[in-house]
Amino acid sequence: MVEPPAPRVDDGPVDEYTEEVLSVVERIPPGRVMSYGDVAEYVGRGGPRQVGAVMSRWGGGVPWWRVVRSDGRPAEGHLVRARSHYAEEATPMRPGADRVDMRQARWDGASGD
Numbered sequence: 001m002v003e004p005p006a007p008r009v010d011d012g013p014v015d016e017y018t019e020e021v022l023s024v025v026e027r028i029p030p031g032r033v034m035s036y037g038d039v040a041e042y043v044g045r046g047g048p049r050q051v052g053a054v055m056s057r058w059g060g061g062v063p064w065w066r067v068v069r070s071d072g073r074p075a076e077g078h079l080v081r082a083r084s085h086y087a088e089e090a091t092p093m094r095p096g097a098d099r100v101d102m103r104q105a106r107w108d109g110a111s112g113d
Helices: 016-027 036-043 048-061 079-089
Strands: none
Touching: 016 036, 016 048, 036 048
């Protein structure tokens, strides 16, 4: 199976919501993650699907692997690439699974770690 490329950086116009989402993602520290829903909640509008749409279109310029599904899985088709980032950043993983341990790795957007 060929893994798709990382999310692209679109050259189209970026609206305020997109800028807010990307700004939050840029702030997620190495080794930590937020779910798509966490990002939407932090921004204060939209939802997981809207965040996913932003990430699929403009996410290539930010640490996209730090935004995961609520169960800790990376974006569909990006497991291999994300896994290498997780290993490099020492992101806590679930034992025996290809999922981030959300209890340990979830970032609340407030702490500086």
